[in-house]
Amino acid sequence: MDLFHNLALGFGVAVTPINLVYAFVGCILGTLIGVLPGIGPVATIAMLLPATYALPPVSALIMLAGIYYGAQYGGSTTAILVNLPGESSSVVTTIDGYQMARKGRAGPALAAAGLGSFFAGCVGTLILAAFAPPLTELAFKFGPAEYFSLMVLGLIGAVVLASGSLLKAIAMIVLGLLLGLVGTDVNSGVARFSFDIPELTDGIGFVVVAMGVFGYGEIISNLSVDPEDREVFTAKVQGLFPTKDDFKLMLPAVMRGTALGSVLGVLPGGGALLAAFAAYTLEKKTKLRPGEVPFGQGNIRGVAAPESANNAGAQTSFIPLLTLGIPPNAVMALMVGAMTIHNIQPGPQVMTSNPELFWGLIASMWIGNLMLVILNLPLIGMWIKLLSVPYRYLFPAIVLFCAIGVYSTNNNTFDVWMVALFGFIGYLFVKLGCEPAPLLLGFILGPMMEENLRRALLLSRGDWSVLVTRPLSGGLLAASLLLLVIVLLPAVKSKREEAFVEE
């Protein structure tokens, strides 16, 4: 069997003491930056890139990969504990994870995220090893029209996440798309909506929007109510680990999340992020068991599924990088940079010209996942203790971490002024009952959508019908229309409102 031979080769490379140490350092650093809101893996990898010049190429890539999925684990921790998505892909985890924490079930939520991620990571690694070549064929079939339609589907899926009115959720997506367009237009070089402020020509940072709208907006609205009815953790902490019932609910959710994540992760353009949203949407469509907590109020499936999906997606997003040389996201783009520093040209030839690097990296991913579970499960107790800190001491600390995180992404005070503005906007959203999660997704996808629409219409000479006449693209658009209709159907609509209204 080729697969086993290859994996054996990979483990032979990865399980050398020196590479184990680099994987471990990467995981710890990744967890750390994931937990500290604001400092994302992109910034960290960028900072550490020069430090890897001196390392052998395999060790350098193993460490950088460790940072990447370590950050995925760490990001979900803050999402659950303080409602701050440390990573764009853990935005969904905040919805049910934070509610679980408020009800004293932060322990099971963290364990579900950790175990789900580990399972997904194992499967993702196997898939990466087995299906890398055939899966890239699928990615080849995706032209700009398909990408555009896929993003439309992703955005419509995100609408189901909002608890309020559908119209408002769609409007928030569009608002997010518009905010994402601020900055230099890649095609013409024109700085759009920058008001002649040099910092704005680079666009508004994701960190700035996330910290302002989620972090500051939430803190301000929390402080405005009496301490007695504050939305913080009043309930007693019950148990650190999921109960037997929890496991029964988690298991199928983890399976579904993993499957979705593995498939969507292959697609360039924020696969892990789309996977998390799609997995949550799918869980919400399945029927609740009798006695199960509704979604949006702390359902363990709402944590397990997206977390497995984003980890599986993070794993399989290496496929386009390793086989096609196409970076699917910013972190992967930096990995391409790291490879070229070491004189390795990313692309199909890596598998044949540097087999020990290709399979060593894949094997080290599994080892890294194992390390992360071992590292994170004992830490759960420590994270829980954090919740017993009174809110009046917790909130200045959160404000501080947001401010430092925002400042350090660009070493620029301009971002600190911007986050204040978005803090105000975030509070305004709370007051107007507008959900910020769809806005954030739109914000990330805005530039990508414009680029793909532009390419699609350029190829079709301005003919919009290309979006529906190409079978894959048309199918994706039909699926989004179907999704919209399903949500609008009277029966589902009342169910959806019911699920969110009852407290």
Added chain:
Amino acid sequence: MNIKSQKDFFSGVMFMIVGGAFGWGSYSSYSVGTGARMGPGYFPLLLGVLLAVLGVAVLLTSILAREEQADHEIGSFAWRPLFFILLANLSFGVCLGGLPAIGIQPLGLIIGIFALTIISSYADMHEFSFKGNLILALILSVGSYLAFIVLLQLQIPVWPTFITG
């Protein structure tokens, strides 16, 4: 005409204004182009118009709804937390970067942390302890110094420039 949901009414107004502003801005300042040759204004104009239309729809539902929704009022703004949280954030930025325009030198991370902690603690309308917050600022200073400066080696000025030069 009476408004059934204040929240929806003003959300609609907000979407209309923002969408209109984006649409008008992209139409007047950038070349729009055609579908096959999109200018920088094409996509934002499209989205701006869409947002304004959605805003009108949200506004209409707030007026045409049959009954009043529960929890539809916006209520009063919490100016105090809003003011102090944002002020804390801004003063932290001033401490890190200084304000060259009016000749304020950067004061560094440590002073910034104390300023941020003390100012933001005024945002809490119900509980307040100056001593407790001083201790918190001290803990956060030591922790941030170790995590961000020693471990992650972020390029942040730690001490005031008039000391370090």
